[in-house]
Amino acid sequence: MSAKADLERLVSGPLGERLSVRERERWRLDDLDPQAFRRAAVLLLFGPLDAIPALSHSAAVPDDLDVLLIERAGTLSDHPGQVAFPGGGIDPGDDGPEAAALREAVEETGLDAAGVDILGTLQDVPLGVSQFLVTPVLAWWTLPSPVAVVDFNESAQVFRVPVADLLQPDNRYTTVLRRAGRIFRGPAFAVNGVVVWGFTAAILSSVFDEAGWTQEWDRTREIPAPVRPEDARR
Template sequence: MTTTRGGEAAVSTQGLPQWLQPVARAAGDVLPEQLSRFLPPESGRGRQSAVLILFGEGEHGRDLLLMERATSLRSHAGQPSFPGGALDPEDGDPEGDGPLRAALREAEEETGLDPSGVQIFGVLPRLYIPVSEFVVTPVLGWWRTPSPVGAVDQAETARVFRVPVADLADPANRATMTHPSGFRGPAFLVEGAVVWGFTAGLIDKILHFAGWEQPWDRGRTVPLS
């Protein structure tokens, strides 16, 4: 199912490629605490937001769309991430299809993709990013009809790139990120970037629950410079 600005958004697995079926099944079964130890505050505090986890089939096979945030941004500057951002009033009900529309709207604004070519096939439980106080709904998409993408606004997005799923699962590209704060988490060294933090954590869990994970050296560390 697709969406346009102001239109309805819905989840559908109809016609989904066989290779994405494990991800769709996992989305229906996984619990929030299986994805992250950072869950939305019971107080309701936090800004509602959404990210688009977009799977496609590019020139190098099955892949995932990522972007690198501009170094001038106040929040998560220079960090590779999924397209996404905070819900706007026009996105609609945060408890309904608002996060779906927000994920597609933000992806269009940041990468230039045509949302009509995206099929939303699942939604993961809401998670929390303490440093920015975002309550994030991860939206799963199948890039049924790919469109050209690139950095729309260099003040917000440094670059947009597609990473083969095989490269993400390759043990040679995996490591544990160590942060001066003491934070440790999964990292991926792909496409000239170090993917870490919230984005890497979700990719790590998707690989695991989809059955795509390969044994990797968790003792290999990469310090955050």
């Protein structure tokens, strides 16, 4: 089965429901206030994004399979400096989360939307700390186009990461976040000189598990969450 077929299977399966439960248990998130939460969508864009192969090799995926990520600007109020999927708030004029995720990705990375094949959405995931209800949108990059930072007030960098490198056990950790006297743990990936953690790492980890791509890794290896001191107190 191809990588694209694996992802298409996730859209029609129960991944989203299990993911939502996992997130509540892993991060001990409070229920979102229905009067306060904001709707958002992120684009999980997979495909052969360029001709540079992975540094690692996995029998589960092709060496040229990548996922598109951004590093959020350090001046943003929500999740500053974190590695994330392209995405953002769903506007009234958007035709649902799929359209919103694609629009935001175009605005953030300059990609050509005509080359993106939307596969479908996963179950909404709550982010209690920032009061977002996020819809992950799975997509395949059929015709890759150049990408770069469009607005440095929003993003510090735009980059592709080979999935085989993310799956490499030596690149996987459990991140530890101490916030307001509580300890939160979740999956993390250390690749390309950055740490992918939090919501983004949790989504990637769950997608890899459900797609059957995950290699066994040492979950006792811990690294601190890369957050600013003032954010840890929130």
